[in-house]
Amino acid sequence: MERKLPRITIEMFQPTGRSTAADRRITGLLGRAYGREGLSFFNVTRQGLEPHAQLSTATDRYFYGFIRRAYGLPENMDPQDFYLRQQRHAAEVIDSVLGRALPAYRHELGLKNEVSLYSESPADLLRLLAYPDDGINPTLKFELQRHILLSHISASFNSRTLNGRLRTELSRVQMLLNGELYGGRIGDGEDFDVYALHEDGTNSAVQVLVTARQYAREQAREICGALPEGCHLKRHPFSLRRIGETDSLVYTNPRKKSDAASILKALAKAVDNGGVIDPLSYVQDSLGIMFVAMGGGNERKELVQRVTTVLQSHPSGVEEIMEDHHVDRGRGQSEASSFTRLQLKLRDISVPLELIFYTCLGYLNSEYEVGTRDSGTGIYPGRAHDLYELRRSLPVLQVLFPPEIYQVDTRAAVLDRMVTVAEELREKHRIV
Secondary structure (H helix, E strand, C coil): CCCCCCEEEEHHCCCCCCCHHHHHHHHHHHHHHHHHHHHHHHHHHHHHCCCCHHHHHHHHHHHHHHHHCCCCCCCCHHHHHHHHHHHHHHHHHHHHHHHHHHHHHHHHHCHHHHHHHHCCHHHHHHHHCCHHHHHCCCHHHHHHHHHHHHHHHHHHHHHHHHCHHHHHHHHHHHHHHHCCCCCCCCCCCEEEEEEEECCCCCEEEEEEEEEECCCCCHHHHHHHCCCCCCEEEEEEHHHHHEEEECCEEEEEEEEEEEEEEEEHHHHHHHHHHCEEHHHHHCCCCCCEEEEEEECCCCHHHHHHHHHHHHHHHHCCCEEEEEECCCCCCCCCCCCCCCCEEEEEEEEEEEEEEEEEEEEEEHHHHHHHHHCCCCCCCCCCCCCHHHHHHHHHHHHHHHCCCCCCCCCCCHHHHHEEEEEEEHHHHCCEEEEC
16 A cells, blocks of 8 residues: 555544644545646636546546555456445445434435435546535535545445455355354254243343244243243244254354444544544454354353364464453443454454354343433433444434534434334334
């Protein structure tokens, strides 16, 4: 890669009132990306004139050369395809936030056509930026600024794994586990129902009553007996794998953090850490596998040991296996979550693979526990991932949808959304 790009900060997203340093960062980023050709194109357009086609072509050519150098694109990768991918990811960030946190405000906060209908020509984006303030809608002007910044954050993520080796190594880990850990044929799974007792208010899973096959829903009371007061029964369907020839069962599923989720996580971390967005340091859990040992804590420990032994005893791209159980506000799990985490350091790849191990109760609470709503803040503190994501989005929404541009109280909207999500989680899979 060429010398460092200007670091993107939270302040650079502000539509007004930015510091001189933030303005210089924006100018520096655009200058590096578009070069002298882009500056000439910008100035001609700013004067209300139509740039010559050759100048537009030269601007595009310079920009594509810039992203090849800046993000270390391999020779077989088309920089135009890379550019379009980052445009798509930037748009998906907004769509993801609206779908998860603000579904009632898609009309008010959705992208304007000029941004959502992005072009394969970088010069077209520069043309829109060149309009003077009295010639462009202020919301569109902000969305263009936001779109460019999100695109470059996305490019930083994507440049880490351009050759696809991270996914290839995870596939090899999966094949190794197929041969050395799981019983039965490759890909075999057995359908089981897990009947679990949940508290009515918090929706916390407090006891796994039965793990069995093909019990009819109407048999649940007979299977589980009388329910304690203040509790309800949920039936959770799982497809489980056996560990070798034993009776131990495990639920396993790939963990792939979407590009939109990675960008949102980086923004949330930056809000908490001085405002500088550092994608490479803030997001290290983009790809991995989750394991749920259907027994208790001892069974989970045994599973962790067996997986570690398999990986250490067979040649692979895994150089080191590190335990990492730290959880903070930038992690994908709530602070209260209980799990075991292994990070697999790979040869010549900066991003580790991540293996997460839960007990059955721990996993159910990471999906369903809503907690008791704080009467002062209106926030649900439970371990459910959907609620955790809503909590983490609160400061980020002020960055993506500043109140001086959008007349929406995003905090109040998210708190309302939490109430809906909490109720949905209480009802999900409930049978008694």
